[in-house]
Amino acid sequence: xxxxxxxxxxxxxxxxxxxxxxxxxxxxxxxxxxxxxxxxxxxxxxxxxxxxxxxxxxxxxxxxxxxxxxxxxxxxxxxxxxxxxxxxxxxxxxxxxxxxxxxx
Numbered sequence: 001x002x003x004x005x006x007x008x009x010x011x012x013x014x015x016x017x018x019x020x021x022x023x024x025x026x027x028x029x030x031x032x033x034x035x036x037x038x039x040x041x042x043x044x045x046x047x048x049x050x051x052x053x054x055x056x057x058x059x060x061x062x063x064x065x066x067x068x069x070x071x072x073x074x075x076x077x078x079x080x081x082x083x084x085x086x087x088x089x090x091x092x093x094x095x096x097x098x099x100x101x102x103x104x
Contacts, residue, residue: 058095
């Protein structure tokens with residue numbers, strides 16, 4: 001859906017509007033709820049999806065490759081560097097260790 005706003009929206013700018021729509025939904029009758037839900041969906045379309053974090057990216061790459069970083073750290077580092085050619089050895093090792101730390 002194209003945004004009629006002149007520039008990219010800041011999700012924080014839309015939070016008060018989303019909160020007001022949700023509050024109105026709590027007291028709306030069935031007829032009003034339909035329109036309020038539609039309005040809420042439109043507002044939410046202006047908020048860009050959260051970008052994946054580097055740890056999320058690394059976790060997804062390793063899962064796709066079927067590599068468990070807890071038991072195959074070297075393979076995990078190699079796979080991350082293969083998936084992103086500019087990734088340094090130091091950064092790949094750090095990412096693998098973060099994936100292991102944040103798995104659970």
